[in-house]
Amino acid sequence: MSLLEVEGLTLDVPIPGGMGRILHGVDLSVGAGAAVGIVGESGSGKSLTVRSIAGLLPPAATQKGNLRFFGEDVASMSSDRLRRYRSAQVAMVFQDPRAAINPVRKVGDFLIENVVTNLGWSRSRARDKAVEVLDEVGVTDPERRLTSFPAQLSGGLLQRVMIASTLLYEPELLLADEPTTALDVTTQSAVMALIDKLRRERGMAMVFVTHDLELAAAVCDTIHVMYAGRIVETLPADELHEKSRHPYTRALLDARPRLEARETRLRAIPGQPASGLEDIAGCTFAPRCTFVLDACRSDQPSMVLADGHEVRCHRAGEILWGSA
């Protein structure tokens, strides 16, 4: 049994004049200890997908579909059960740690009150555990850091504190939404190395949301590429460069400038990323796709198997790609 099963997840959000569908049936599964990447541009629905998993959606949004955690239907959890699910079993790390922590409370209060409230620990036990997890994420002098305010910490250090806060509970699943995007490249590298190490040591599974294909490929086992509220390709991370078949995945890989050599011209994707809200009859990528046919403009493609993995493209079996 998978740790997490997401089946046919749809999400409707308020828009001027009614409700609009922004996620159009997302399916994914996360095995125990596995690292699953969700990659896409603005509006693809990658963040909303993990927020749906965490149950962190605004009340006005309507979520449908099945969400099962160790086989248990999340939608039918009691409020006590749901609180335990959200606090102790699933942990979330956000892009901007400064927006996720109260700026006028000390780091120690943030860490300690969390477990005192949710797990009923004594303050001294919580404090010892806080020191232990800060040490584990590489924060030097953790005793002193407990008395620091968030503003006194650099972005990288604060993100380590946020990661430490998730470790207080030994969660089974870490949801990481662009956790290193706001950090410097050298800090990103160090923080990702930390997440990777903690994950492996504890057998913790991860859903990792990022716009950075290369980063996802480096730290995940499986990658889902999202576009306009749908998963358009799912493949093993180590096959991203050699075997990806969706024109959007290939276009994303091609659009990035290369570190190793200068190209005369980048292969930019025309137009701009669509969101799930846009009313496009056929394939949502069709207006930007080089390989578009009439059928692409009228029929939404379903997932098909190509080269051993799932691709949402009418021409998946037909277009031949040179290896990148």
Add this chain to the structure above:
Amino acid sequence: MGVGVSAPLIVTQRLRKVYGDLVAVDDVSFELPHGGSLGIVGESGSGKTTLAKMLVGLERPTSGSIEIAGENCSLPAKSARQRWRRARSLQIVFQDPYSSLDPRQTVGDALREALRVSGVDRNLLDARARALIDLVGMPERVLTSRPSVLSGGQRQRTAIARALATEPRGLILDESVAALDVSIQAQILNLLADIREQTGVAYVFVSHDLAVVRHVTDEVMVMRGGQIVERGETGSVLDNPRHEYTQLLRASVPRPGWVPGSGESR
């Protein structure tokens, strides 16, 4: 002004900026030729943005000198006339296209205002605004739009068009493509290459992204803690980084086969 074409567009000498106890920029000297493209690479606190702001007169150097198109620009402009002249030498495009445009001003108004203050005849404002919007690859109807209806990429195109309105000899691009989606980033990088080819404008490209810097610059300076730690031709600095810090920066870029933490010193 009698500036020879062979004289560099920007010359800084021993430029230094101190805030209290913090030395933000420490002894930075460089030259940028007309039509050249210089990358300034560094992380938070490296001093790269402070340096960019001093170049366009948004920060006043503590010591050292800045000469732009033959004019001493080390001190703030003394008159409106001097400020306009400097605005025709150098313009800046910021990272965040959401905060760098006036939400109440249409794209056309923003461009016409920039054109007017740079001395363009009133009768020509509309035509020049249309030419600018065309140069940055947007349809003319965008001229009547306010920023709120534009995408991030369109806003950044607008900011570039506005910067080009004064026909500057140099553009300072401070992380100008960092906030854009990958597919849009490629469009803007191609646009910047086209504009440089068409107008001969020089770029100072401030960025943390080594692949982007490789794509748009000829020379690069790597900054850390306010100092230049390495400089040279972009390709050779990135292919054979000599300074330990440049090596760490390069090792930190995710790529096929990359392991996070590689090159990490701690």
